Amino acid sequence: MVKSKVYIKAQEFVGDPTEENFKVIEEEVDDNLEDDEILTEALCISPDPYRRVFPTPVGGGFRAFQVSKVLKSKNAQYPEGSKVLQEIGWRTISKSKGEAVWYRCDDLPTNEPVSVATGALGMPGVTAHYGLTNFCNPKAGETVMVSGAAGAVGSMVGQIAKILGCRVIGSCGSDEKVRFTKSLGYDAVFNYKTQDWKTALKEAAPNGIDCYFDNVCWRQKSAVIEQMNVGGRIGVCGAVSTYNSTDVPQGWCFIKKCDSFVIALYLF
Template sequence: MSGVQQIVLASRPHGTPDASHFRVEEVTLPALVEDEVRVKGWYYSVDPYMRGRMSDAKSYVPPYQIGAPINGGVIGKVIESRSEALQAGDVVLGTLPWATEAVVPAKALRKLDVEGVPAHYYLGVLGMPGLTAYVGLMDIGQPKAGETVVVSGASGAVGLVVGQIAKIQGCRVVGIAGSDEKVRLLKDYGFDEGINYKTTPDLNAALKAACPEGVDVYFDNVGGDISDAVLQQINTFGRVPLCGQIALYNADAVPMGPRLQPLLLKRSVLMQGFIVSNYQHRFPEAMQHLTGWVKEGRIQFTETIVAGFEQLPTAFLGLFSGKNQGKMIVEANV
């Protein structure tokens, strides 16, 4: 099968990546063998963690290889099958290359039920971001009714869900985002307060005003100066699920910040980093709750959907300048 395009890692970035670190190639796919399917890409997930995989530093997932396709969460449609498990026309989810089509084992894919639920939700609120929000908040944050929860990166795919789950648990929720439009979105989705960190002259004062009883749970998606400010308001026995550090992903030197250990010690604070794949035993419960809350209208979700397979690098780079509201997704024609 000719005419298949794929996007490969052209070189490893130092600091902030740009379009030169990607290259589009045309490849020929092999013929199907038993138990394989050919999938046409439909929705492609772009996520901040992918920046780490562009480097060759040791991490919790292997780095992308130079000259090989970027891969990530992809929803596609089966267009040819030699598997009894999947038929042509099935909508599937898998970790697939950034390619217009791919040949993969059927066992590497999950067939999706898209009756009553948009397919792309399985890359967002009913996918990895929603699961991340649930297990990070519920298992590490352990929110209790009446407590104050602060979420950084609050208008992103994970942050939006975290804030709404916290409201369902009876908490006061304060979100930090990077524009007035994003702050309005937070308020529309039930957050009690929103702070635009880019226009707030004194973030410490703004946090103190928004959290008059301090911070019990800080869901950290960002790191950097924002997290330094939030942690000054953390209460005794506070919990900090450490989900992301997007403010630091493109740093080409180790930044100096406050030494947090004395504060964590004095206030008996739990700070725990986590990777969602470590919580697979929690996924059934999480999916049951998330699906129910979405169908009941208790969790709303927003997405930034960019049209065109060739826009994948641009959409990915837009994550680091705040171009997205909610989940950033690229849609290809199917």
């Protein structure tokens, strides 16, 4: 037997999570493996914000991605010593038959931390690439607007849009995030907490917005709609502003087509 530390939900969330909502317990894991089983140890764990909306019973464990090292194996796909990205929760030691594994990540760039597998090479990167290219379908020369531009998904969306030849603008919640986002190649970024939305959008996108990739679910979304060009596309990917809210969410609650724009995407 080996011991695993496991985060469980200690009590229901009300508003922002606090330490009282979590508890760390020890759980014994049988390290005697059957055929196809693997025993893994977490190297890094990603507590992605959108997990907040998944129902977790009190006493239950949290869903999460982690990069793990295979400690013992009876599975030829995942030999001892290999590294895997798996969706197996907030726990240090896990045993499974590999059903939670996304892919082996032994060949990660040596100059990058293993956490890159939970970011650019994991769910955020897949979400950004698939959502932007398959739903928003931006063309070179178009203007792409990204809310939550400094986040795990938003930062990737902006870089992909730049590679595709677009003008990319975004919004962030602090001056530090604005500086970081500009370092990624964004053409214009504004702090939505200190700047007027309509003015900032008109300055950043004087020729209008062709694609809006929404990670936040702004209450000020109407300001973006007013700047949308005919034939524009809006991708609704996340709603970070509502995850901890005790009020009725003020997000996109419909899919609508009209002459000037299309709301096209739900990813969560």
